[in-house]
Amino acid sequence: MKRSSDGLNMSSKNLCEIAREILLTSDPDLKASRTINTVEDWTSRRIPEIGVCKVPDKPAEPLGVQLVDPWKVPKRGKGGTEATRISSLHSLCHIEQVAVNLAWDIVARFADQDLPRAFYDEWVRVAGEEAKHYKILSERLQELDSKYGSLPAHNRLWESATETADSLEARLAIVHMVHEARGLDIHPKTVDRFRSSGDLRSVSLLEDVIYPDEITHVQAGVRWFKHLYKDSSEEEVICRFHEIVRERFRGNLKEPFNHEARAKAGFTKNWYEPLSKD
Numbered sequence: 001m002k003r004s005s006d007g008l009n010m011s012s013k014n015l016c017e018i019a020r021e022i023l024l025t026s027d028p029d030l031k032a033s034r035t036i037n038t039v040e041d042w043t044s045r046r047i048p049e050i051g052v053c054k055v056p057d058k059p060a061e062p063l064g065v066q067l068v069d070p071w072k073v074p075k076r077g078k079g080g081t082e083a084t085r086i087s088s089l090h091s092l093c094h095i096e097q098v099a100v101n102l103a104w105d106i107v108a109r110f111a112d113q114d115l116p117r118a119f120y121d122e123w124v125r126v127a128g129e130e131a132k133h134y135k136i137l138s139e140r141l142q143e144l145d146s147k148y149g150s151l152p153a154h155n156r157l158w159e160s161a162t163e164t165a166d167s168l169e170a171r172l173a174i175v176h177m178v179h180e181a182r183g184l185d186i187h188p189k190t191v192d193r194f195r196s197s198g199d200l201r202s203v204s205l206l207e208d209v210i211y212p213d214e215i216t217h218v219q220a221g222v223r224w225f226k227h228l229y230k231d232s233s234e235e236e237v238i239c240r241f242h243e244i245v246r247e248r249f250r251g252n253l254k255e256p257f258n259h260e261a262r263a264k265a266g267f268t269k270n271w272y273e274p275l276s277k278d
Contacts, residue, residue, distance in 0.1 A: 014051025080197025176221030
């Protein structure tokens, strides 16, 4: 019986069953390593089929991390102190850990729908890249004599997944287009703060490794949202996106927007600017 190095039985489980096991893995480091191994097994066709499974309502809480309400998370200072940089890196590390769960959840939760293999190829790739980002940021925290779990974190991003568990179009729109694109918007200021404090190591990780991947993750959301309406015009697809966001998202989209990064993701102004002015 074939068993991967992280303990997952790979001989008989389909992709969705493996996704479920990863979602229920509480150790964040083990979750990341299992994800990276699964990406390799999927791309090399060692996993026999997509399959279906019973998807948990929520993933296991990350071991050693105190989850609190969003308003109870200490506010990060705007100075360039090491404590402020650690706080920012910790927040980003937590987001990447949640993003691993989001990628596996979209793989497993909507597997009963008529989707091409390319859909699963894309989101498995995204899961692997989010796991890589988590590991990079976790290691950077350790270089600064800290670690993931040294500060409290909140689960607001996962709440959006819960709220869109009934609808693939809503999941793509709210989580993978609205929230993921917001990450692109705040990236320049985040990098500027690290650069101004002289932390060029963190700048390099954020700018050269993580940022290019995150653009493709927004692009994946746009691509598969369009796929759901492949027989509709571009204008009709955008109108449907607006309807979903107005129905499912609280408030307007916040400016300033990172127009350049959004455009690289195929997410042009006519998709999102009207939603900032409602």
